[in-house]
Structure formats: C-alpha cells, structure tokens
Amino acid sequence: MAPEEAPAPQADLGGLSPDLGGVSPDLGGVSPDLGAVFSDLGGVLAAFGSGVPAEPYHERQRRQLCALHALNNLLQRPWLSQASADRICQRLAPRARPNPHRSPLGTGNYDVNVVMAALRSLGLAALWWDKRRPLERLALPHVLGLLLNVPSRVALGALRLPLARPHWLCVRRLGRLFYNLDSKLPAPAAIGHEPQLREFLREALAPATSELLLVVAPEVEQQGTWLRPE
Numbered sequence: 001m002a003p004e005e006a007p008a009p010q011a012d013l014g015g016l017s018p019d020l021g022g023v024s025p026d027l028g029g030v031s032p033d034l035g036a037v038f039s040d041l042g043g044v045l046a047a048f049g050s051g052v053p054a055e056p057y058h059e060r061q062r063r064q065l066c067a068l069h070a071l072n073n074l075l076q077r078p079w080l081s082q083a084s085a086d087r088i089c090q091r092l093a094p095r096a097r098p099n100p101h102r103s104p105l106g107t108g109n110y111d112v113n114v115v116m117a118a119l120r121s122l123g124l125a126a127l128w129w130d131k132r133r134p135l136e137r138l139a140l141p142h143v144l145g146l147l148l149n150v151p152s153r154v155a156l157g158a159l160r161l162p163l164a165r166p167h168w169l170c171v172r173r174l175g176r177l178f179y180n181l182d183s184k185l186p187a188p189a190a191i192g193h194e195p196q197l198r199e200f201l202r203e204a205l206a207p208a209t210s211e212l213l214l215v216v217a218p219e220v221e222q223q224g225t226w227l228r229p230e
Helices: 034-039 041-048 066-075 082-092 112-121 194-204 218-223
Strands: 125-128 145-156 159-174 177-180 189-192 211-216
Touching: 066 082, 066 112, 066 145, 066 159, 082 112, 112 125, 112 211, 125 218, 145 194, 159 194, 177 194, 189 194, 211 218
Parallel strands: none
Antiparallel strands: 125 211, 145 159, 145 211, 159 177, 177 189
16 A cells, blocks of 8 residues: 555556656646646546556545545545645635635645636546436446545544544546545445446435535536436
C-alpha cells in the first residue's frame, strides 16, 4: 500500500500520461498540461479506466480530507493537495470569514463546490444522480468515475460513536472490475462487474442523505449519453 505522501507509480495512472509536469499552485493543484490532456476526450474516456495496476493508488484517511482523497483515488495519482484545495476555497469565497467551503479548524471537510471546481479545472463534468431514477439507466461505460457522499459513523480510536458525518468516497473501474477506493478502507476493495456495482450503489444510496456524483467528459454531459433511454 502506497503511503499518502508517496508519489503514485506510473503503472497506477489509469491511462494518464506519466509526464504531466508539476503541480501548479496557480491552478489549484492542476498540472499545467493536464487540462490539455483532458481536452482531447475522445481517447481519454477509454484510457481513464484501462489497464490493471498491480497495486491501485489508494490514499488513506487523514483528518477530514475525504474529498481530497476521493479525487486523488479517482485520478490514481496524488494530484490535489490540501493547500491547493484551500486555494480553491479562497477563490470560491474570497471575502468570507470563515470560509463556508471548508472547516474553520483547517482539517479539511471540503464541500461539493470544491469537488466540482477541482473537476472543472481538469475539463471534467460532475453530474448529480437523481435517486428517483432506477440505477439500471446509468450508462456505466460512459462514466469515468463515481463520487459518493454518504453518512459515516464517527469513531474515537476503537470507540464508534452514535454520530454520523458526510463522507466522500470514490468508486471507479480498474481493468475489468469496479473498485471501492474509500479512504477509510485499509485497502481497495473489488466490487465486481456492472451488476455488482449497481447493487453496491443501491445499498450506498439507501440512506436519505446519501448522494452520487457522476464524473464524465463534457461531451458525455452535453450529449446525455451517461443516461440510458427508458
């Protein structure tokens, strides 16, 4: 298991170019060339989920940084840092004190606006899934990844408290299987193929407060091909 601070090996990039340059503080953590890479989305859609890494990149939970971990696990590389996420918060609300998009304690707890802004900076779209729709209508081959926001029990060491707070986690395809890359898991967990994933999502979305974001290419958003016809 790669530690959170360790760079992702090239085999774990899930089809992304390994020479994307350094992180740019002016772009909120975006490599200067990465937006251009994603602008040619005809090939990226297939490349994003191709290959079977020997060991998927998996960041483990630190403080309240689950949104950051979910995005990095989705991209299979340590793309977004806490400092970069904080800069996104600052751009979203430059005059607000405290900033409404993160914890005032400096521990993270980034909201969905930060997640969506980070994805937009990569040239990707994030779509809310309407839970009233049957999951069979979700066109998974056109979806790059899934970000779930689910209630998660609060724990103090080994003691689990009767409290829950929102928690971001990532699910994506690696090779032929879908994996749960939740940062609270000790290691990535294989979910299975599309039928198993739909059942996993059905269970995850059962709580009233659970939500699902689909990460797609802009052309998929525009054409609506993420949704199967009725």
